[in-house]
Amino acid sequence: MSNAIAPKSYIASAAALASGADTPRAFLERCLAAIDAHEKDVLAFVTLDVDAARAAADAATKRWRDGHRLSAIDGMPIGVKDVIETVDMPTGMGSPLFTGVRSGRDAASVKALRQAGAIILGKTVTTEFAASFPGPTRNPHDLSRTPGGSSSGSAAGVASGFFSAGLGTQVVGSIVRPSSFCGVVGFKPSIGGINRGGSHDFMSQSAQGALGASLADVWQVLIEIVSRAGGDPGWPGLAGPMSLPAARAPTALAVLETPGWAKASDALKAAFAARLSGLSRAGIKLLTRANTPAIEAVEKSLESALALTRDINGWESIWPLNIYRDRDASKLSAPMRERLAESEKMTPDDYRRALAARAAMRVTYARLADLADACVTLSATGPAPVGLASTGDPAFAVPGSILGVPALSLPLLSENGLPVGLQLMGFEQRDADLFAVAGAVEAIPGD
């Protein structure tokens, strides 16, 4: 099956759309054909509204033809993670407590996408409340494997060519990990980058982002959102040009061996090393723990990243999980109930200590900005594991989450023929710089 599927870049079709050689309706029909062929196996969607999508594509087709397109993503088919509200479809939260529940409103990002003319094709499978308990989605590269989570359906849908981009959210590993496992571009912005209004995604280190067929698709979707809906209240929001920042080769990259490193296979480390070798040969200076004490300091500080993330997210999730438990405890997964009970043992002072530890971690990391243009590491400890009961190890994704920095997963590596992402991490509120670096990095082959 892996040969039958491929992401579909809408931005790569821009010239054909402008000339009339392609149309939004024709583009959508190619997506629908992929859905017809593969959705029965992949199970990326919770809700799919083909009729509404066709009507929207026809309207977009007319606008392109008349020279009045609303934006560069006018007519782009998009999947929306099912924790993000939509006025015309239920928002099921990956929980039986919300199956079929309609909020009656569009989230800020969804409203902005509609203003830009994008087609909200459907809602995509999420784990329970975007946490760990998985949904039914399967990895399109190997149906016996997890697509990763929590943005499972958005990742699998992009990989399968069902839509050009999917909205996702990340507070632990929920964009970087499924992007890695499904072989698509995934981007978690800096803290506050995208307005999270109307998304079940309220934690202090969570961010809304996108998974897409290419760097250009991801950037375009997010900058179109932010130009209309802004970032989170109080934050500057994703800033940069109205189309993909031009590629710019970095002077130096910091190679990070974070806590996931010990779990990666020798084969994957070799693939990573080959890619690094290519970067080095292209004249990019590679800093490592061996030659740069500041990198070793970051790696050491990140040893507690996962435990700290769990404490912080746990405290911040007591509400609303406690009211969901009141409503019907049997409809929360057992792991969710256990986690809630653990979190309720925390005190406000425990939480304050965790915030202070996180702040210290961020200070340590920020020092790297003087030495390198970005950091490079893996996106996951290996390819997607077999089985659907777990969404896989988030070890490599946690640092970007806890640090609040932009994190990009690029589908540049593989192990045993299955995709693994190369991850670039940038510096807070310098997301456009990270895209410029990524454009250069993806163009440089490995040795």
Added chain:
Amino acid sequence: MSNAIAPKSYIASAAALASGADTPRAFLERCLAAIDAHEKDVLAFVTLDVDAARAAADAATKRWRDGHRLSAIDGMPIGVKDVIETVDMPTGMGSPLFTGVRSGRDAASVKALRQAGAIILGKTVTTEFAASFPGPTRNPHDLSRTPGGSSSGSAAGVASGFFSAGLGTQVVGSIVRPSSFCGVVGFKPSIGGINRGGSHDFMSQSAQGALGASLADVWQVLIEIVSRAGGDPGWPGLAGPMSLPAARAPTALAVLETPGWAKASDALKAAFAARLSGLSRAGIKLLTRANTPAIEAVEKSLESALALTRDINGWESIWPLNIYRDRDASKLSAPMRERLAESEKMTPDDYRRALAARAAMRVTYARLADLADACVTLSATGPAPVGLASTGDPAFAVPGSILGVPALSLPLLSENGLPVGLQLMGFEQRDADLFAVAGAVEAIPGD
């Protein structure tokens, strides 16, 4: 009528409740008697659930009798501003778009109050979406006058003795102003102080707080919330002892003449001066613009506070106001529609510039922390104005909002027999210190 009404402190009844001389049920019945007598005139409630309140009061009465009270506010009757969600009552948002709408959940603060045994007596009138367009509530001190807004019903209800404390929210002047007009204690915490989950109150400088019969009632309600629900995600939350911080006379207070000063009457300025004179006689050093350049710098920087607040709040409110407009524009007030249209002309860069200006204002203000224990000023330009079409001038409340600092209105002044608040403003995340200062200030009579 003003002689017939008075706030009812639950915390002042603690000894009687502990001894059994008073009971939560008896306390509630006194509140219900006040409601029977005055609610027809005051119109503080949107929803009032007497049966549920009596059942909750009986349960609390049993717990106090058995020596198993859940907290110091077990059995305290509380009003909840109708932008804060309640599982058992609709949350009407002061908007015909939400009349009778039930969210099906308790807000984080409401859930915490229930865990502490407090009685959610009813939902209190708010302006439209906690902004400017007023509700029907009248000022219990003079029914021809506004109670102030947007926490109108919570203020009027506390003043009328309907409940001991009411939850409120403030992003411009929505706690300090109605507290001043209604002659009750009102407190807007530092930014992030109280978990706003489940409250229509998402702007970057908005805060949830409380209005109450006394400093002790307000502190107790909020610290009971935070000990269970925390502050906003990512913030340390209100910190301090589990009962009212002990009064502590300040060494120095900074007297602030903010943009409202020019609008205050000579009579009110004289009343303020008399109070200051008392503080000075008690040995508290008073710093003013005349003797302290740092104060003049703050006053100058605050000249743009209201305009900047409107820009920031306007941008941050585009969503969800735009989706409410989509739903039924005729159900948004004309001022709200106009404001939305203005805000939609802003760009992300306009907003970023406004955030930068706010940040600079905060830096200027924070310098005062080296010179004074707190700032003292008026809470409003005068008593509540006649008429219900406007909730009054927010000029004195805006600084606390835009600066993100704790702000307390104490019912210590009057003009023409009508209440006006004395406002104390503290420093960010030092809310308990402000209560300690307030305890001393309220005990020192004016000259």
